[in-house]
Amino acid sequence: MTHNLQNDLLVRAAFSRPTERPPVWMMRQAGRFMKEYWDIKNRYSFLEMCKTPEIAADVTMLPVDLLGIDAAILFSDILVTAEAMGGQLSFEQGVGPQFANPVRSRSDAEALQTDVVHKLQYVAEAIKVVKHRLQGSIPLIGFAGAPFTVLSYLVEGGSSKDFKRTKLLLHNEPELAHLILQKIADVTVDYLNMQISAGVDALQLFDSWALALAWDDYEAFAHRYNAYIFSKIDRGGVPVISFCKGSSVFAPLMATAKPDVVSVDWNADLRHVKDGLPEGIAVQGNLDPFVLYADKKVIKAKILQLFERMRGTDGFIFNLGHGIMPDIPFDNVRYAIDIVKEFRY
Numbered sequence: 001m002t003h004n005l006q007n008d009l010l011v012r013a014a015f016s017r018p019t020e021r022p023p024v025w026m027m028r029q030a031g032r033f034m035k036e037y038w039d040i041k042n043r044y045s046f047l048e049m050c051k052t053p054e055i056a057a058d059v060t061m062l063p064v065d066l067l068g069i070d071a072a073i074l075f076s077d078i079l080v081t082a083e084a085m086g087g088q089l090s091f092e093q094g095v096g097p098q099f100a101n102p103v104r105s106r107s108d109a110e111a112l113q114t115d116v117v118h119k120l121q122y123v124a125e126a127i128k129v130v131k132h133r134l135q136g137s138i139p140l141i142g143f144a145g146a147p148f149t150v151l152s153y154l155v156e157g158g159s160s161k162d163f164k165r166t167k168l169l170l171h172n173e174p175e176l177a178h179l180i181l182q183k184i185a186d187v188t189v190d191y192l193n194m195q196i197s198a199g200v201d202a203l204q205l206f207d208s209w210a211l212a213l214a215w216d217d218y219e220a221f222a223h224r225y226n227a228y229i230f231s232k233i234d235r236g237g238v239p240v241i242s243f244c245k246g247s248s249v250f251a252p253l254m255a256t257a258k259p260d261v262v263s264v265d266w267n268a269d270l271r272h273v274k275d276g277l278p279e280g281i282a283v284q285g286n287l288d289p290f291v292l293y294a295d296k297k298v299i300k301a302k303i304l305q306l307f308e309r310m311r312g313t314d315g316f317i318f319n320l321g322h323g324i325m326p327d328i329p330f331d332n333v334r335y336a337i338d339i340v341k342e343f344r345y
């Protein structure tokens, strides 16, 4: 993998090389807080948008053109792997993702398919369209859901507040949980390798709901599979970012899975997390996204406070602790990005 990017700040920071300022991108940077997203969304279903490479590319490019971020992230969803494995996935407005055939028994688990990467070819096509449109200006980030988080959607049949069924499965039927997790992990390896072949410049693994787990369960059911994925993908020069909510607790364990970057939620002192990690592991984060609702002077002060805290550390990517909420004012997002781009160490 050769990068040849005009703006390679994100790749440099991810590999803990010096940068003149932190690179900036934001989770959910292409989404409902943008009027231009709704212009597209009102014409297609969410899954149509993900599965039509030209549309996925149009949406991926919105924050590139309107916000001037330092990296694009492919427009898709973490649940496309589960759909390819046999999950009957739908997204309904206001309900979120739903699986009509949740995985509840051994026979449900055995029915999950693993030779499925060909069904995800539309993602490779979208990557190629985006890479062509970016013309080497900034990196493109590919991604996948981590096995534990994807399992939680398959088992619950959708989003969950308390992950009760998921935890019951882990506690009462650990062998069945491991069977499902291993299948998802194997699909994820193929899927991320496909994205690397198609040309992504960086990857992020989303283990959004690991926060729900106790330390030992995180280690056994989440960490172990993320480490497996990071060891099996053909990383070459492609840096890998490990995200979870709960990273302010799990960061030391996450680092032992050997990502290049740990993405940190907003609860922690980012400098403290960074100083606790082995040399050469970068951090990403960790502004509380709710700050973006506040007055501009507050937004500016909070960002500069974070930068002051991180001064003198290589290996820092600015991001939010989690995704942009749909009702955050667009103008505030753009303002935050401008503040980062004006800053110099």
Ligand SMILES: Cc1c2[nH]c(c1CCC(=O)O)Cc1[nH]c(c(CCC(=O)O)c1C)Cc1[nH]c(c(CCC(=O)O)c1C)Cc1[nH]c(c(C)c1CCC(=O)O)C2
Residues within 6 Å of the ligand: 026, 027, 028, 029, 030, 031, 032, 041, 046, 073, 074, 075, 076, 077, 078, 079, 091, 093, 094, 095, 096, 097, 143, 159, 206, 208, 323
């Ligand atoms: C847990 C999770 C999902 N999907 C994703 C995660 C991990 C990130 C995180 O922790 O938030 C990942 C994701 N989902 C989406 C992206 C695109 C890239 C980006 O801009 O970050 C990414 C990286 C688009 C999306 N994925 C989804 C939307 C909204 C779709 C719509 O327009 O209705 C977008 C833009 C739908 C989705 N997809 C998922 C949920 C829970 C929902 C509903 C969310 C809600 O209603 O607030 C599953």
